[in-house]
Amino acid sequence: MKKQNYFSDYSFPNQVFFHFKKLDDGQYINMTFNSDMKINEFLQDVIEKCRFAFNISPKKTIEIIEERPDGPVLDEKDETLLKDRYQYNYKSMCFYIGVTH
Numbered sequence: 001m002k003k004q005n006y007f008s009d010y011s012f013p014n015q016v017f018f019h020f021k022k023l024d025d026g027q028y029i030n031m032t033f034n035s036d037m038k039i040n041e042f043l044q045d046v047i048e049k050c051r052f053a054f055n056i057s058p059k060k061t062i063e064i065i066e067e068r069p070d071g072p073v074l075d076e077k078d079e080t081l082l083k084d085r086y087q088y089n090y091k092s093m094c095f096y097i098g099v100t101h
Contacts, residue, residue, distance in 0.1 A: 012083045012090075019094040020046065022054060023069055029053050039078035039085060050097055063098040071096070 016035045021028040031049060033042055047062045056062060064074045074095075086093050 012087060016082060016086070016090045018090075020050065020064075020097055021094065022050075022097045022099065023065075024099055027054060033082060035081070035083040035090075037082050039074060039080050039082065040076055042082055043074050043076055043078075046095070054097075056099055059101075061100045063100070065096040065098055067094065069096050073098075 012035055014035055015032050017030060017032050019028060019030050029050070031046070033045070037045070043064055046064050050056060050062055051058065065071050066074060082090075
């Protein structure tokens with residue numbers, strides 16, 4: 001009899017929901033993503049959606065910051081899957097949006 005790992009691909013949802021908050025003015029947005037998405041793809045998608053949702057100029061740089069306002073900035077070269085990176089804390093994960101000139 002084969003044992004099933006509780007945190008296997010089968011127990012992780014296909015869609016994950018995250019909360020994003022802008023650092024400069026406190027606006028926020030909630031978005032859902034495919035859990036098989038790579039971090040670099042996720043980052044590009046979030047930046048595009050945030051530019052539209054918050055009317056951020058293409059001339060400004062957007063950074064997506066993990067967990068807390070002074071947390072680590074997501075790496076645009078990271079190819080880890082969302083489900084692998086956030087498998088234990090995806091329900092409580094939130095991100096901050098930093099906008100620079």
